[in-house]
Amino acid sequence: MKLQDEVVFITGGASGLGRALVDRFVKEGAKVAVFDKSPDRVRQLEQEHGKAVVSIAGDVRSLEDLKRAATQCVDTFGKIDVLIPNAGIWDYNMSLVDLPEDNIDKAFDELFQINVKGYILAVKACLPALVASRGSIICTISNAGFYPNGGGPLYTATKHAVVGLVRELAFELAPYIRVNGVGVGGMNTSLSGPGSLGMNEKSISEIPLGEMLKSILPIGRMPDVDEYTGAYVFFATRGDSAPATGALLNYDGGMGVRGLFSVAGGNDLLDKLNIE
Numbered sequence: 001m002k003l004q005d006e007v008v009f010i011t012g013g014a015s016g017l018g019r020a021l022v023d024r025f026v027k028e029g030a031k032v033a034v035f036d037k038s039p040d041r042v043r044q045l046e047q048e049h050g051k052a053v054v055s056i057a058g059d060v061r062s063l064e065d066l067k068r069a070a071t072q073c074v075d076t077f078g079k080i081d082v083l084i085p086n087a088g089i090w091d092y093n094m095s096l097v098d099l100p101e102d103n104i105d106k107a108f109d110e111l112f113q114i115n116v117k118g119y120i121l122a123v124k125a126c127l128p129a130l131v132a133s134r135g136s137i138i139c140t141i142s143n144a145g146f147y148p149n150g151g152g153p154l155y156t157a158t159k160h161a162v163v164g165l166v167r168e169l170a171f172e173l174a175p176y177i178r179v180n181g182v183g184v185g186g187m188n189t190s191l192s193g194p195g196s197l198g199m200n201e202k203s204i205s206e207i208p209l210g211e212m213l214k215s216i217l218p219i220g221r222m223p224d225v226d227e228y229t230g231a232y233v234f235f236a237t238r239g240d241s242a243p244a245t246g247a248l249l250n251y252d253g254g255m256g257v258r259g260l261f262s263v264a265g266g267n268d269l270l271d272k273l274n275i276e
C-alpha cells in the first residue's frame with residue numbers, strides 16, 4: 001500500500017473517474033473525503049467503504065459548502081494531505097457557430113463556475129489544512145487542456161484555464177504545497193453537460209467513445225477508467241513525486257504524438273520483426 005494513512009479530499013468523487021480514484025486510494029491505504037452534488041451517490045460510497053470514506057454532499061460552486069466539507073474531513077480524519085479538484089462538466093463539443101446566442105452567457109458561466117471556479121474554491125477551502133500537512137494538489141485536466149476538438153470553445157477554454165491554474169498555484173503555494181495536473185483522455189463515465197444547454201441529463205457513455213478512440217489514439221484503444229488512477233497515486237505519493245510541482249502529465253493515449261499520415265507509426269512492427 002502506497003498511501004497508508006494519507007488523507008485525500010476529492011471533488012466529483014461519486015461517479016466516473018472520481019469514483020475510480022476513491023476505490024484506488026482506499027486500496028492504497030488512504031482515507032478519503034468525497035465531495036459531490038449527488039447526496040444519494042455519496043451516501044452509497046460511504047456504505048460501501050465504511051470508515052475509510054466520509055462523504056459530503058454539496059456544490060463546488062459554493063465556498064461555504066466546500067469549507068463545511070473541509071472541516072468535516074479534518075474533524076473525521078485529522079488532516080488533508082491531498083486535494084483532487086476533479087468535478088466537471090463537458091459541452092459535448094458544441095462549436096461556436098452552434099452556440100445559441102441567448103444562452104452563451106449562461107453556458108459560459110456554468111462551465112467556468114464548475115470547471116474552473118470549483119477548482120479555485122476547493123483549494124481556498126482546503127488551504128490551511130494543506131499547508132499544515134505540507135500536502136499536495138492534483139488537478140484533473142483533460143486532453144482539451146492541450147489540444148483542440150476535445151470539446152467546444154467553452155470546455156476547451158475551461159481546461160486550458162486549469163493548466164494556468166496549476167502553474168500559478170504551484171508558484172504561489174510553494175514551498176509548502178505541490179500542485180500538479182493530470183491531462184486524462186476519453187473514458188466511459190457519466191460526464192454530463194450544462195443545464196443551460198439542456199445537457200444536464202446527458203452522459204458521455206451514450207457516445208460510442210471506445211469504438212471511436214480505437215482509430216484515434218496511438219495506443220489503439222480507450223483506457224478503462226481504472227487505468228487512469230495510477231498517475232494520481234504517483235503524484236500523491238510523497239516520496240516518489242517529491243520533485244514534481246507545476247507538472248502537467250499528458251495521460252491520454254498519446255494524442256500529442258499522432259502521426260500526420262497514420263495514427264500509429266508502428267502498426268507493421270510485428271510483421272517486420274517476425275514477432276507473433
Ligand SMILES: NC(=O)c1ccc[n+]([C@@H]2O[C@H](COP(=O)([O-])OP(=O)(O)OC[C@H]3O[C@@H](n4cnc5c(N)ncnc54)[C@H](O)[C@@H]3O)[C@@H](O)[C@H]2O)c1
Binds near residue numbers: 184
Ligand atoms: N469522461 C471523459 O471522457 C473525460 C475526458 C477528459 C477529462 N475528463 C474530466 O474528468 C473529470 C471527471 O469527469 P467524469 O468523466 O468522471 O464525469 P462524471 O460525471 O462521471 O463525474 C463527475 C462528477 O462530478 C460531479 N459534479 C458535477 N458538477 C458538480 C457540482 N457543481 N458540484 C459538485 N459535484 C459536481 C458529478 O455529480 C459527478 O459525480 C472532469 O473534470 C472531466 O472534465 C473526462
